Structure formats: structure tokens, C-alpha cells
Amino acid sequence: MDAQFAISGRDFVISVTDKGLRNSILKMKMDQDKTCQLSSHTFMSVSGEPGDTSNFSEYIQGNVKLYSVRNAQDLSPSETANFIRGELADALRSRSPSQVNLLVAGYDKGTNEAALYWIDYLSAMAKVPFAAHGYCGYFLYAVMDREYTADITLDGAKALIKKCFEVLKTRFIIDYSDYTIKVVDKSGTRVLSQDEL
Amino acid sequence: MSIMQYNGSAIVAMAGKDCVAIAADKRLGQRALTVDTDFQKVFPITDRTYVGLPGLATDVKTLYDRFRMRVNLYKHREERTIEPKTFSHLVSHMLYERRFGPYFVEPIIAGLDKNDKPYICGMDLIGCLDFAKDFIVGGTASDNLYGMCESLWEPDLGPNDLFETISQALLAAVDRDALSGWGAVVHIITPEGVITRDIKGRMD
Numbered sequence: 001m002d003a004q005f006a007i008s009g010r011d012f013v014i015s016v017t018d019k020g021l022r023n024s025i026l027k028m029k030m031d032q033d034k035t036c037q038l039s040s041h042t043f044m045s046v047s048g049e050p051g052d053t054s055n056f057s058e059y060i061q062g063n064v065k066l067y068s069v070r071n072a073q074d075l076s077p078s079e080t081a082n083f084i085r086g087e088l089a090d091a092l093r094s095r096s097p098s099q100v101n102l103l104v105a106g107y108d109k110g111t112n113e114a115a116l117y118w119i120d121y122l123s124a125m126a127k128v129p130f131a132a133h134g135y136c137g138y139f140l141y142a143v144m145d146r147e148y149t150a151d152i153t154l155d156g157a158k159a160l161i162k163k164c165f166e167v168l169k170t171r172f173i174i175d176y177s178d179y180t181i182k183v184v185d186k187s188g189t190r191v192l193s194q195d196e197l
Numbered sequence: 198m199s200i201m202q203y204n205g206s207a208i209v210a211m212a213g214k215d216c217v218a219i220a221a222d223k224r225l226g227q228r229a230l231t232v233d234t235d236f237q238k239v240f241p242i243t244d245r246t247y248v249g250l251p252g253l254a255t256d257v258k259t260l261y262d263r264f265r266m267r268v269n270l271y272k273h274r275e276e277r278t279i280e281p282k283t284f285s286h287l288v289s290h291m292l293y294e295r296r297f298g299p300y301f302v303e304p305i306i307a308g309l310d311k312n313d314k315p316y317i318c319g320m321d322l323i324g325c326l327d328f329a330k331d332f333i334v335g336g337t338a339s340d341n342l343y344g345m346c347e348s349l350w351e352p353d354l355g356p357n358d359l360f361e362t363i364s365q366a367l368l369a370a371v372d373r374d375a376l377s378g379w380g381a382v383v384h385i386i387t388p389e390g391v392i393t394r395d396i397k398g399r400m401d
Contacts, residue, residue, distance in 0.1 A: 085258065131232065
């Protein structure tokens with residue numbers, strides 16, 4: 001029931017997740033950050049089985065940081081995404097699989113290109129221009145298919161995200177009040193507030 | 198819906214005169230929802246052998262990585278590239294190793310052996326080899342592909358005719374299958390090299 005989607009342009013990726021932690025009929029927490037910073041220019045948003053989400057993201061975060069410390073160089077977004085997919089694939093047929101859906105967003109300082117990777121709970125991975133996980137995909141893919149172009153600007157993506165919010169507000173059963181909006185580009189990762197869109 | 202139909206795919210391989218062709222659609226879905234329209238399902242194993250992997254997307258990637266490792270090791274140990282027939286037996290073995298917890302893919306292999314003779318074969322998810330002289334089909338659109346190939350294929354097609362035949366067979370088959378389509382990639386493997394073409398079909 002989490003909202004999780006992202007849009008990537010040529011040199012930025014903007015990712016949105018809702019802030020609600022719900023358990024059955026209860027709203028447990030409404031300021032939960034569902035993203036996980038992996039390096040200065042790569043982060044991922046995580047949803048799925050509670051517990052698996054924090055466990056898996058902490059494991060990945062630790063390993064990515066370890067690589068950076070050992071090699072004095074960060075993993076690129078594609079290397080990070082492939083590493084994550086490998087770990088999730090190994091876990092899939094083991095004693096303890098992780099039921100997490102991820103969107104890995106990053107800016108590659110080597111090639112100066114942004115990248116967005118969709119990874120589902122079975123660890124199928126695809127590099128995509130825009131993506132969503134969960135129910136929100138059924139509403140938002142239509143909006144993104146219509147409005148997205150390959151050379152979309154950051155302002156264009158922000159306008160597209162506003163349209164996405166409108167659709168969810170009008171047609172989705174859950175009322176999402178607040179979102180975590182993160183942008184990664186050449187200068188690193190920053191958080192936007194909903195007013196800044 | 199079975200796990201083999203979760204992501205959707207359509208792959209076909211055909212044998213021609215001194216050439217083989219292998220083609221696949223590009224859709225990655227989650228049941229009815231389409232997630233990616235550029236998903237790779239056919240991979241080069243050597244310059245003259247390609248493998249197509251219809252089925253569960255996660256196993257497609259996992260298996261391709263495993264094949265790559267085994268083929269690289271083979272090359273180091275044997276100091277030669279692997280033949281398509283040998284590779285298909287390797288794949289069959291790797292799949293049967295997981296007999297009671299299988300990978301959900303049904304590989305299709307197409308290649309030219311060292312004498313430039315065409316070789317195609319397919320197998321089921323536990324590695325039962327299906328060695329055919331004409332064509333091999335796989336994926337959610339396999340029934341459609343059987344019909345198309347049976348009517349369109351004829352022996353001894355040259356590379357250009359083979360390209361036309363395999364493209365028409367794939368395009369018509371995926372148009373009748375909700376879970377596959379969204380574009381197609383065709384590889385024609387000839388002794389001179391591999392020609393890869395991207396074809397645009399109905400994007401739905």
C-alpha cells in the first residue's frame with residue numbers, strides 16, 4: 001500500500017515515496033523515510049514486507065559503503081543495482097528470502113548520465129526511464145507514458161509528479177498526505193518538499 | 198496464472214540454409230501491467246551461439262550470468278569456444294541439477310557449429326532437450342508461434358528470407374498474446390557474422 005515511483009531525465013532522477021507506515025487499520029507513523037542512501041550519488045527507495053525492508057536496505061547500505069571505503073571509489077549506479085539484484089537473487093531461493101521492491105536511482109559521475117533501475121521482489125531488474133511499485137503503478141504509468149519525453153527537464157519532471165499526485169488524490173483509495181521527494185544529479189542527493197515542486 | 202506466465206515472453210528460433218535466426222519480444226510485465234518495453238531475453242554466448250530465455254525474468258538474468266561464467270571457464274580450460282551442441286547439454290545439466298526447485302525458464306539455443314552447420318534446440322524447465330531441424334518456440338505465445346512457424350517455415354531459407362519469415366511469425370504470434378509483444382529483436386547468425394535488427398510491431 002506504499003506509493004513508490006521515480007522519473008529519470010538525462011542527468012537527474014527524482015524519486016517519490018509516501019511517508020506512511022500503516023499496519024492493518026492503524027496509522028503507526030506518518031513521517032517514515034522509505035529511502036536508503038547508498039552513496040553520495042546513489043540511493044534506493046524500498047517497500048515491501050516490514051522488517052525485510054529495513055534489514056535488506058541496511059545490509060546493502062553497509063556493503064556499498066564498505067566497497068567505497070576499501071576501494072576509495074564509489075560503485076556506479078549500474079554496479080550498485082547489479083550488486084543489489086545479485087544479493088536479492090541469492091536470497092530468493094535460500095532459507096531467508098527478502099520480500100522487497102526497490103527503485104535504485106543514481107547519477108554516474110564517470111559517464112555523466114542518470115540511471116533508474118526497477119527491481120521487484122523476485123529480483124527481476126530493468127533499467128527504465130520511469131517506474132513505480134505497487135498499486136500506484138496502475139494509476140501513474142498512464143500519466144507518465146503520456147507526459148514523459150527522453151529529454152525531460154527537472155522542472156518538467158516536477159510538473160509530471162504534481163500530475164501524479166493529482167491522480168492519486170482523485171482516484172486512489174488511500175489518502176497520502178505527505179511524500180519524501182528526493183533528487184539525485186551531478187551535485188549529489190537532495191530532498192525537496194512538496195511546496196518546492 | 199502460473200509462474201511461467203508472470204512476466205510474459207515470446208521467443209522463436211529457426212534454421213535456414215547455413216544460417217539460423219533467433220527472435221524475441223521485448224516486454225517485461227507483472228501479470229497484466231507492463232513495466233519495461235526494452236527487456237533483453239536473447240543473449241550471445243559466443244560469436245556464433247545465442248540463447249533465448251523465456252520465462253521468469255529474475256531467472257532469465259540469473260541463468261544468463263551462470264551460463265556466462267561456465268562458458269568463460271570452458272574457454273579458459275579448453276582454450277576454444279564452446280560449440281552450440283555442447284552448450285545445450287551444459288544448460289540441460291544445469292537445469293536438471295535443480296530438478297526439485299527448478300529455474301522457471303525454458304531455454305532456446307541457436308547457433309552455428311564449427312563446420313557452419315545450423316543448430317537449434319529447446320528444452321523444458323528441467324532440461325529435457327528438444328532437438329529440432331526446423332524451429333523451436335517458447336514463452337507465453339508458444340502456441341501461437343507453433344501455428345505461425347508450421348505454416349510459414351520452409352527448409353533452406355537464406356538469411357534475408359529467414360529474417361522475413363521469423364519476423365512475420367513472431368509479430369503475428371505476439372499480437373494474439375496479451376503478455377508478450379511491445380517490440381521485437383531478431384538476430385540472424387551467419388558464418389560471416391550476426392545481423393541484429395530491432396523491429397517495431399504493435400505497441401500494446
